Amino acid sequence: MIKRIFKITFLLMIALSLSSGMAGCKSKKKLAREQAAAEYARTVETAKQDLLSIINDEGNMSLPEKESKLQRVKDMNINEPEILALTRQAEEVIAAEKEAMRKKWEEENKKKTEAVSLSLADYFALVAGASSVENANIKMNEALKLFAGPNTPVLIIISQEGDLVDYDRPTTAKKYLEYLKDQKKNLNEIENIEYDDNGKIKLLELIKKDY
Amino acid sequence: MIFAPAIFFLLVFIPCHAQSQTFGDFKYDETALYAETKQVNQFFRRFNGEEDKQGERLYEKDRDFRTYKLRKKYVPTLFNLESSILNDAGKENFSELVLDKDKPVFLDFHGGAWLCELNTLFIYEGREQELTLFLVLQEEVVGSKWVIDGVYFEPFYDLLKKPDNSNFNDSKFLHPLSHEVGFMNIFRVFNESDSLEYFGNKYFQPDYLSLFFYEIKKGRLEFKTVKDLKFHFFQIDGWYFELTYFNRAGYNSGWLISNLLEIDEKNRDILLNYIYHE
Amino acid sequence: MKRFSLILIIMTGMAFSYTTQAQTDISPERKRAIDSLAMEKIRDLGKYISIIGNKQTPFSEAKRVIDRTLELFVEEAQMGVSSLSREEVIYYAIREYLERLMLLNYDKVKIEWFNIQYISDLELQPDGRYVGVITIFQRFEGTSDDGLIYKDVTKKDITVYVERKQTQIGGKLIGFWDVLLGDIRVVETTK
Numbered sequence: 001m002i003k004r005i006f007k008i009t010f011l012l013m014i015a016l017s018l019s020s021g022m023a024g025c026k027s028k029k030k031l032a033r034e035q036a037a038a039e040y041a042r043t044v045e046t047a048k049q050d051l052l053s054i055i056n057d058e059g060n061m062s063l064p065e066k067e068s069k070l071q072r073v074k075d076m077n078i079n080e081p082e083i084l085a086l087t088r089q090a091e092e093v094i095a096a097e098k099e100a101m102r103k104k105w106e107e108e109n110k111k112k113t114e115a116v117s118l119s120l121a122d123y124f125a126l127v128a129g130a131s132s133v134e135n136a137n138i139k140m141n142e143a144l145k146l147f148a149g150p151n152t153p154v155l156i157i158i159s160q161e162g163d164l165v166d167y168d169r170p171t172t173a174k175k176y177l178e179y180l181k182d183q184k185k186n187l188n189e190i191e192n193i194e195y196d197d198n199g200k201i202k203l204l205e206l207i208k209k210d211y
Numbered sequence: 212m213i214f215a216p217a218i219f220f221l222l223v224f225i226p227c228h229a230q231s232q233t234f235g236d237f238k239y240d241e242t243a244l245y246a247e248t249k250q251v252n253q254f255f256r257r258f259n260g261e262e263d264k265q266g267e268r269l270y271e272k273d274r275d276f277r278t279y280k281l282r283k284k285y286v287p288t289l290f291n292l293e294s295s296i297l298n299d300a301g302k303e304n305f306s307e308l309v310l311d312k313d314k315p316v317f318l319d320f321h322g323g324a325w326l327c328e329l330n331t332l333f334i335y336e337g338r339e340q341e342l343t344l345f346l347v348l349q350e351e352v353v354g355s356k357w358v359i360d361g362v363y364f365e366p367f368y369d370l371l372k373k374p375d376n377s378n379f380n381d382s383k384f385l386h387p388l389s390h391e392v393g394f395m396n397i398f399r400v401f402n403e404s405d406s407l408e409y410f411g412n413k414y415f416q417p418d419y420l421s422l423f424f425y426e427i428k429k430g431r432l433e434f435k436t437v438k439d440l441k442f443h444f445f446q447i448d449g450w451y452f453e454l455t456y457f458n459r460a461g462y463n464s465g466w467l468i469s470n471l472l473e474i475d476e477k478n479r480d481i482l483l484n485y486i487y488h489e
Numbered sequence: 490m491k492r493f494s495l496i497l498i499i500m501t502g503m504a505f506s507y508t509t510q511a512q513t514d515i516s517p518e519r520k521r522a523i524d525s526l527a528m529e530k531i532r533d534l535g536k537y538i539s540i541i542g543n544k545q546t547p548f549s550e551a552k553r554v555i556d557r558t559l560e561l562f563v564e565e566a567q568m569g570v571s572s573l574s575r576e577e578v579i580y581y582a583i584r585e586y587l588e589r590l591m592l593l594n595y596d597k598v599k600i601e602w603f604n605i606q607y608i609s610d611l612e613l614q615p616d617g618r619y620v621g622v623i624t625i626f627q628r629f630e631g632t633s634d635d636g637l638i639y640k641d642v643t644k645k646d647i648t649v650y651v652e653r654k655q656t657q658i659g660g661k662l663i664g665f666w667d668v669l670l671g672d673i674r675v676v677e678t679t680k
Contacts, residue, residue: 133550153658158666159522166519167665168526170658182554183536187529194659203659208525244605249624250646252609266607270517320612332577354613436577437569458573460679 044080047073051086055093063101066094112195120146120201121190127177128186136181143177148200150174156188157207173204248289248465251442252320254454257285258309259317279312286310291457291467301471305450316447321350324446326360328486332435335366335426339435342423345487362423363488371417373489374408383409441469443486449473451482515611515619524608527623527649527668530561534670535600535627537561542590542598542631555587563650563669570675578674595631595639602627611651619651620671626678646674 050073054066061069070090073083123143130136144150152173159166171179180186188206196202245266248254256262260282261269269276286306290297309316327346332339345361383406389396400410408415426432442454453470457463474482515523537558541551568586569578581589590598603626611619624646631639648671655664 133547155658155663155665158526159519161516161518165664166522167663169665169667170656170663178553178557179533182540182557183533241603241605244603244626249607249644250609250622252622253607256610266605268517268520268608268610272517320610351615353617354615356615436579438576438578458676458678 043076044078044083047076047078047083048086051083051090054090055086057093063094063097066090066097070094109195112199120193120204124177124180124186128180128184130181133181140174140177140181144173146201147173147204148196148198148202152201152204154204154206157191157205173201176204243460243462243464246288246462246464248467251454251466254289254466255318255320257289258282260285277315277317279310279315282310282315288463289468290471291455291469292463293457294469297468297471301473304473305447305452305471308450309447318444318446321348321355322446323348323350325442325444326486327357327440327442329440330438332438333364334433334435335364335431340364340366341438343488359420359423361487362419364419364423367417367419367422368488371419371422372408373416374411385410445479445483449475451479520611523611523651523666523668526666527608527621527651528606530649530668530670531606531623531625531647532602534558534561535602538587538590539598539600541587542593542595542600544596544634551591555584555591558587559584561670563671566648566671566673568673568675572677573679593631596634597632599630599632600627601630617652621649621651623647623649642678644676644678646676648672 050069054061054069057066070087073087073090078084120143123139123146126139127136127143130139150173154171154173154176156168156171157165158168187209189209190204191207192203192205193201194203245264248257253262253266256268260275260277260279263269263275263281275281286309287302290302325348329344329346331342331344333342334340335342343363344359345363346357347360348355349358383403385394385396385400400407408417423432427434439456441456444452444454451470451472451474452468454466455469456466457469472478472482537554540546540554541558546554562583566583568581568583570581571578605626607624609622611621614620624644626642626644628642629640633639650667650669650671652667652669653664654667655662657663
């Protein structure tokens with residue numbers, strides 16, 4: 001009998017411990033689920049805030065920072081409609097800012113080209129019109145400082161028919177300046193200038209004046 | 212058509228270029244420079260009506276390109292008007308043919324049937340001697356080039372001629388049974404170098420061009436300089452003309468037709484032989 | 490032989506004339522631009538000759554200008570000079586001609602051009618280059634230091650070679666017309 005009671009008690013104890021363990025398991029899972037959900041919600045909120053900060057930024061963030069933030073959000077692979085919509089908006093904002101920067105750079109470059117063109121054109125006129133070889137050489141040396149080097153290529157357009165552009169034989173900055181000194185005439189206009197990272201002329205394109 | 216000399220040049224050129232340049236105490240009439248047919252290329256263009264009064268090239272799309280009106284002004288100016296060889300009747304007939312309104316005749320630089328006679332000086336046997344080269348423009352797969360077509364050099368001609376077999380030759384021959392004696396009699400051929408040509412076949416003709424190249428390669432013939440040149444044109448059916456450069460003042464100068472002949476096929480061959488000194 | 494060759498050439502000429510038309514495929518506008526470029530090279534040559542022939546030009550400058558002048562020419566280009574009194578042509582290599590000019594005893598050299606030039610059509614050579622001839626009239630006046638003046642008027646027929654080439658400049662493929670001067674025939678005129 002006692003054996004039987006022990007057996008039942010033992011079985012009851014086992015059943016109790018099992019059920020309480022099971023109940024513990026169940027709540028851990030639930031807890032984990034709840035924690036994950038909370039984590040996800042936090043992630044979504046962070047992403048939302050990041051995207052909104054990009055969209056509503058009033059100049060506090062640089063473009064690389066915005067791009068970096070956007071990329072981080074994208075890497076999260078959040079498939080929420082709100083996040084997707086905000087991501088698209090943020091992309092548009094960044095694209096618009098890039099376009100504005102590009103236009104500004106072009107404008108600045110154009111002004112810079114004009115400024116240097118004027119200066120370069122002045123030098124060409126001075127070298128061609130120099131009263132002596134010595135004066136011409138002085139102006140030539142000054143002009144050469146605008147170039148990346150004496151062998152900077154100089155191209156002269158002689159004709160254009162649609163996309164077909166014909167040039168004279170390519171020359172160099174030094175040779176072209178010497179040509180102006182010798183010939184005492186300046187028959188070409190500045191068409192285009194390309195610069196290197198140091199702001200020096202790395203390619204000069206001229207076009208014949210009577211063309 | 213009356214070929215009054217200077218008036219034609221004035222009509223063709225003066226309206227645009229009645230200008231002169233003064234260099235110090237020299238006054239130069241540029242009209243004469245415009246009037247001069249300065250290059251053979253210009254002769255072709257003027258003959259064909261392919262350039263305007265300023266010497267600017269005309270193309271098919273241009274209104275005056277090859278028109279009768281333009282050519283009628285130019286062609287009379289292309290003759291040497293100080294020549295006694297050219298007669299008015301010949302010039303008129305020729306001009307009528309080339310300017311025919313229905314079937315005008317044009318010259319073609321690449322059309323063949325014209326050649327250059329170039330007079331040069333070479334050193335041969337220690338002396339400066341005149342040598343004439345005949346050149347023609349040969350079309351190639353790409354482009355064209357002048358090539359030497361013939362030579363006339365008196366020392367070659369004197370030494371080696373095409374034998375005259377028109378009369379029956381009963382003295383200079385290797386008899387028909389010479390082979391039976393192993394041609395031992397051939398020594399006689401080489402003993403008399405004056406009659407050597409008679410022992411060639413009946414078609415034998417000296418090739419002076421090969422001789423010319425050979426002598427140069429052997430170092431016995433040395434080029435010194437060019438002297439002058441003229442051109443012979445057979446391009447126009449039934450006609451021959453010669454083109455010469457006249458370096459003189461006035462409006463009738465440059466490359467001009469210096470000779471003009473109406474010819475048929477037979478006369479053409481005779482004339483060619485004459486030009487090539489054959 | 491000549492008759493055969495002349496007939497052959499007539500026939501070949503007829504066969505090839507249409508292809509040679511097609512080969513000269515430079516449009517009139519491009520031809521004008523090339524003509525203009527060639528004329529500029531010739532004017533440049535005239536200016537260089539004035540500098541070289543002028544006794545005031547320092548020796549080093551004259552030598553430098555000789556080198557620049559030679560860049561206008563193909564290698565082995567020659568000057569062929571004849572006069573009214575002497576029909577035959579005397580040949581000078583261009584460098585030799587320029588060096589002789591430098592050593593001439595003229596205090597001052599003046600070269601002037603008549604306002605006329607004649608430019609031939611461009612003809613295709615077997616090597617694929619185009620060749621043309623430009624005729625100019627030039628007045629040369631050299632004044633020696635004792636006041637003696639030498640003058641002449643010459644007609645110059647200048648060979649011009651034109652070739653279309655391509656090269657890479659700054660990563661871009663550039664097509665250019667390489668215009669080089671060749672043999673020059675100089676004839677004294679009576680004008």
